Amino acid sequence: MRIEGELRKEIVDSGRELYQLRLMTGTGGNISGRIDDKAIVITPSGVCKGKMKAYDLIRMLIETGEVTAGGKPSMETPFHLAFYRQRKDVGAVIHCHPLFCTLLSVTGETVRTDLTPEGLMVLKDVSFIPYATPGSEQLAKNLAMGMDGHDAFILESHGAITVGRDIPDACHKMETLEFLAELQVRARGNDRLKPLSAEEKDRILALANNGK
Numbered sequence: 547m548r549i550e551g552e553l554r555k556e557i558v559d560s561g562r563e564l565y566q567l568r569l570m571t572g573t574g575g576n577i578s579g580r581i582d583d584k585a586i587v588i589t590p591s592g593v594c595k596g597k598m599k600a601y602d603l604i605r606m607l608i609e610t611g612e613v614t615a616g617g618k619p620s621m622e623t624p625f626h627l628a629f630y631r632q633r634k635d636v637g638a639v640i641h642c643h644p645l646f647c648t649l650l651s652v653t654g655e656t657v658r659t660d661l662t663p664e665g666l667m668v669l670k671d672v673s674f675i676p677y678a679t680p681g682s683e684q685l686a687k688n689l690a691m692g693m694d695g696h697d698a699f700i701l702e703s704h705g706a707i708t709v710g711r712d713i714p715d716a717c718h719k720m721e722t723l724e725f726l727a728e729l730q731v732r733a734r735g736n737d738r739l740k741p742l743s744a745e746e747k748d749r750i751l752a753l754a755n756n757g758k
């Protein structure tokens with residue numbers, strides 16, 4: 547269980563960092579964190595994530611989506627709740643539209659993790675989620691089908707999601723995901739691009755799993 551005040555501060559701090567890194571722009575993107583097995587805190591709708599205050603955040607119940615403190619929650623609340631219902635290991639969810647992740651998403655590609663050891667260590671494999679209207683229950687269903695065993699997602703023609711055990715973990719994964727997306731886009735046309743060997747991939751994945 548998290549102390550709610552500390553969790554709110556972490557979400558506000560991560561919003562400012564992601565905004566300063568230009569991973570979140572305008573009022574786009576949303577962040578949530580788990581208090582316990584019953585409730586989460588989530589960012590409000592239509593507020594710049596670089597300028598939020600702790601009291602702007604909304605507390606809601608995981609099972610019913612009932613708001614128990616605060617105003618209007620993020621429009622993407624359905625998929626945030628889907629993660630907390632289905633993945634007991636998830637303590638934080640971040641969604642945004644970083645430029646290079648979104649560039650890949652509109653061309654129907656996912657992010658490769660096999661070009662550098664860090665990509666594999668941090669993200670293992672990135673799931674590609676078929677398009678559904680933002681905020682819809684269908685998008686939450688598409689994610690529910692692809693969420694097990696993955697912590698990073700490219701949403702077709704939309705953006706990216708990362709999940710983690712806590713807010714700093716999910717933030718670190720989003721930064722890594724966008725770095726890899728940029729690497730992949732900038733490497734286009736370079737026919738010398740080569741992935742890690744199958745043996746090295748196995749070795750790195752074994753290291754990553756031992757670190758858990």
Ligand SMILES: [Zn+2]
Binds near residue numbers: 575643
């Ligand atoms: Zn979005």
